[in-house]
Every structure is written in C-alpha cells, then in structure tokens.
Amino acid sequence: MLSLIICTRDPVALQAVSQSATATIGVPHEIVAVDNSQGQYGICEAYNVGATRAQYELLCFMHEDIRFHTPGWGRIVTDILQDPTVGVLGVTGGQYQVAAPAAWWGCGLDLCRENVLNLFEDGHTELDLRNPEGAKLTDVAVVDGLWMCSRKEVWQQYPFDSQTFTEFHFYDIDYCTEIFLHGLRVCVTFEVLIEHHSRGSVNKSWVRNALKYQEKRRRQLPFGVVKPTQAQHNYMELRALQEFTGRLIRERFPAQIVLQYLARCLRYQPLNRDTLWLAKLWVHSSREKSGRMI
Structure with a gap:
C-alpha cells in the first residue's frame, strides 16, 4: 500500500x-x-x-x-x-x-x-x-x-x-x-x-x-486557505521580510540583494524601527567587511 x-x-x-x-x-x-x-x-x-x-x-x-x-x-x-x-x-x-x-x-x-x-x-x-x-x-x-x-x-x-x-x-x-x-x-x-x-x-x-x-x-504569491485583512497581510509580510533581510545581512549576501529587500521593508512601513535597525546593521556589516579587505 x-x-x-x-x-x-x-x-x-x-x-x-x-x-x-x-x-x-x-x-x-x-x-x-x-x-x-x-x-x-x-x-x-x-x-x-x-x-x-x-x-x-x-x-x-x-x-x-x-x-x-x-x-x-x-x-x-x-x-x-x-x-x-x-x-x-x-x-x-x-x-x-x-x-x-x-x-x-x-x-x-x-x-x-x-x-x-x-x-x-x-x-x-x-x-x-x-x-x-x-x-x-x-x-x-x-x-x-x-x-x-x-x-x-x-x-x-x-x-x-x-x-x-x-x-x-x-x-x-x-x-x-x-x-x-x-x-x-x-x-x-x-x-x-x-x-x-x-x-x-x-x-x-x-x-x-x-x-x-x-x-x-513571485507571480503566484501569496496564497493560502485563509484570507487575511489588509492590516494582517501587511503585518505578516513586513515581519517575514525583516526576518529574511536579517538573514541576508548575517550571511553576507551581495549589497544589491540586501538593498532590494530593505527597500521592500521600507515600502510597507518607512519609519519602522526594526527596519531602520536592519539598515544600521547592514551599514556596520559592510564597513566591517570593507575593513577586512583593506
């Protein structure tokens, strides 16, 4: 069977x-x-x-x-x-x-x-x-x-x-x-x-x-068996984007990819403090990387 x-x-x-x-x-x-x-x-x-x-x-x-x-x-x-x-x-x-x-x-x-x-x-x-x-x-x-x-x-x-x-x-x-x-x-x-x-x-x-x-x-997302409100959708998307952007930064992905996802976060909520913290983290990480290359 x-x-x-x-x-x-x-x-x-x-x-x-x-x-x-x-x-x-x-x-x-x-x-x-x-x-x-x-x-x-x-x-x-x-x-x-x-x-x-x-x-x-x-x-x-x-x-x-x-x-x-x-x-x-x-x-x-x-x-x-x-x-x-x-x-x-x-x-x-x-x-x-x-x-x-x-x-x-x-x-x-x-x-x-x-x-x-x-x-x-x-x-x-x-x-x-x-x-x-x-x-x-x-x-x-x-x-x-x-x-x-x-x-x-x-x-x-x-x-x-x-x-x-x-x-x-x-x-x-x-x-x-x-x-x-x-x-x-x-x-x-x-x-x-x-x-x-x-x-x-x-x-x-x-x-x-x-x-x-x-x-x-990308053309098929999002999908599911529930229909969240616009507020719920925005909250889920922002949190997921922030989590993923943090992973991009920690794994030292190229700047153009990190910036793409930071921009997506900012479109949902331009002054969100977690997104701004991620931007600062990325700048700090980039400076560290540049320092090691010199």
Whole structure:
C-alpha cells in the first residue's frame, strides 16, 4: 500500500527509522532507500528517483531522523489519500504562504497547524501542537518536508523540481505550491504523531533556495486557505521580510540583494524601527567587511 521513500546518508539512521515505521505502520509497505552517502543527489532528485522505483500507489517522502508514535498510522494515511481532492498530507504546515521569502511558518504561529514531537540534543522532548479547531484533518497552504505523503499519480503530474532546487531546502514548499495552485488540497493530519530529531538548519543554503523559490513563484504569491485583512497581510509580510533581510545581512549576501529587500521593508512601513535597525546593521556589516579587505 505505502512506499516509504527516504534519502539516506547514514545506514544506522536508516535502520532506526525503518524499524520504527515497520513496527507501527500496520499495512503492507516497502522501504525505498535512496543512497545519498556521497552527496550525489539533491533531495528533489533523490525523491524523484525513489518515487520512480516505488511499487505502491501511495508515497511517503520522509526524513531519516523521525520516529513514529501512532500504531496503525498507515491505515490513517491510506484513508485520507483515498480522497481525490487531497494532494499532499503532512503533520506540520502553514495556512498562508506569504509573498516574502519565508518558510512554512512565515505566516506566524497563529496560522500554523502542527502535531510534531521535537527531540532536542539534551534528550528532552517538546510537543508542538497547534490545532485550535480541534480537527482531525485541516487544510493548509504548505507542509514541512520531514514527512509528507501523496498518491503516485499526483507526484507523476507534479514531480519535485530538481532543476531549480539542487540542494536540501524549499523542495517541500515548492512541491506543495505546485499542487495547491493546481487545485488539490494540502492537509495536516492530527491523527499521526511523529517524533522529529532535528529542527532543521536555516543557513546560507536555505537563503539561496529561498531566493530561488521567490524568483520562480513571485507571480503566484501569496496564497493560502485563509484570507487575511489588509492590516494582517501587511503585518505578516513586513515581519517575514525583516526576518529574511536579517538573514541576508548575517550571511553576507551581495549589497544589491540586501538593498532590494530593505527597500521592500521600507515600502510597507518607512519609519519602522526594526527596519531602520536592519539598515544600521547592514551599514556596520559592510564597513566591517570593507575593513577586512583593506
């Protein structure tokens, strides 16, 4: 019934997640492990390779640092994906994808829908549960790629964009975007609890791929399953732009890119003190960089 597709670099981690899945899934399944130990694939290409190999019609694309806490979760996935209106299923996502370069949580926590148990380096866990409606299944705009499921026919029509996204970021947001904008639902289930052993890395590679996503989708953003007021929209966009501009500055991206995003911030609110602080930070960072080059 389910093909579990894993881009793997670590045989020990692969064995652990495979054992967890097999012990809890409760339906016929296969593990489709795509060996990426040499870094020969970006995750989009790896997932496309894995989906091509899959023998079942339901696909679960998943990280190797997750564990399953829900017995019989495979039946839950099967039942949900029998609905032809559902294109992607995950366990954490955002209901609105802003126009600014942002991850799925860029809409703010009020519009996030989550059910993930996060494991931290010191061994403690924290449950991220955001389900104000008390739903079993809720619609979102995009989901996080730690675990996301689709029917094979959906993937075949809208495969991962391995030409644009050659690294390990924004593959999930772009996949959901394509499917959402073609009229299928992107959903979060609250009936499956997954433990995740990584919070992800928002680094220079993440910023590069955020810019790629922005370039590809700029005419299609924003979108979502909610319609914010103009004031809410402006607030979300400004905060997301400020956060992204800060990352551009800290990762020392070229001046023309930083100035482009500073200008976008200023258009929303010219005298916003956080934007002015970012401008000062950029000037200071530029002077430091120039000093080191002399």
